[in-house]
Amino acid sequence: MxxxxxxxxxxxxxxxxxxxxxxxxxxxxxxxxxxxxxxxxxxxxxxxxxxxxxxxxxxxxxxxxxxxxxxxxxxxxxxxxxxxxxxxxxxxxxxxxxxxxxxxxxxxxxxxxxxxxxxxxxxxxxxxEKMACGIGACLVCTCKTREGDFGFKHVRMCKEGPVFYGSEVIFDEA
Ligand code: FES
The missing domain is CATH 3.40.50.80 (Nucleotide-binding domain of ferredoxin-NADP reductase (FNR) module)
Structure with missing residues (x-):
């Protein structure tokens, strides 16, 4: 798929x-x-x-x-x-x-x-990112982007991504 x-x-x-x-x-x-x-x-x-x-x-x-x-x-x-x-x-x-x-x-x-x-x-x-369903349903593939009322939003790599501008992504700090 x-x-x-x-x-x-x-x-x-x-x-x-x-x-x-x-x-x-x-x-x-x-x-x-x-x-x-x-x-x-x-x-x-x-x-x-x-x-x-x-x-x-x-x-x-x-x-x-x-x-x-x-x-x-x-x-x-x-x-x-x-x-x-x-x-x-x-x-x-x-x-x-x-x-x-x-x-x-x-x-x-x-x-x-x-x-x-x-x-x-x-x-x-x-x-x-690892993907499971590939159709946006399971939420296994999310990352955070800068948007929404709380300053961030979870988006799905398999639907909204997997390409984002560097200014959009919030990375988890190791
Ligand atoms: S792989 Fe299931 S929501 Fe993306």
């Missing part, structure tokens, strides 16, 4: 010539492959940062469709050692982007959103 819910908001990127930054972490690298391929058909300038615990996957495919690819590994020194947040911060300091797209674990998306929000950059987050 699927795909479920919404997708990245790409309406503004049908025209050519935007500067875009795409970030993926772990299994979150798989969903960004299709995004980068689709965006590259419209002649955007695309920088990609992907992060892994050990060895990368899809790096060769992503390289073909982007201007710059940075591969980060937590454990393998043949790549940039560390986490995607470090090259992400450097990228935002060195150039302006029209939009950032990211997919990966909550802890990574939380940090990227904080950096992007703090520097006035827009970021779209493809959130990862």
């Amino acid at each position: 699927g795909p479920l819910g919404n997708g990245f908001d790409l309406e503004a990127y049908e025209n050519e010539g935007k500067r875009l930054l795409v970030v993926g972490g772990g299994i979150g690298v798989a969903p960004i492959k299709g995004l980068v391929e689709a965006l590259s058909n419209s002649n955007h300038e695309i920088d990609v940062i992907i992060g892994f615990r050990d060895l990368p996957y899809l790096d060769n495919e992503l390289k073909k469709h982007s201007q710059n690819l940075i591969v980060v590994s937590e454990n393998d020194a043949s790549y940039v050692l560390g986490y995607v947040t470090q090259p992400f911060e450097s990228a935002l300091k060195s150039r302006a982007y029209d939009m950032i797209f990211a997919c990966g674990p909550d802890i990574m998306l939380n940090k990227l959103a904080a950096i992007a929000n703090g520097s006035g950059n827009k970021i779209q987050l493809l959130m990862e």
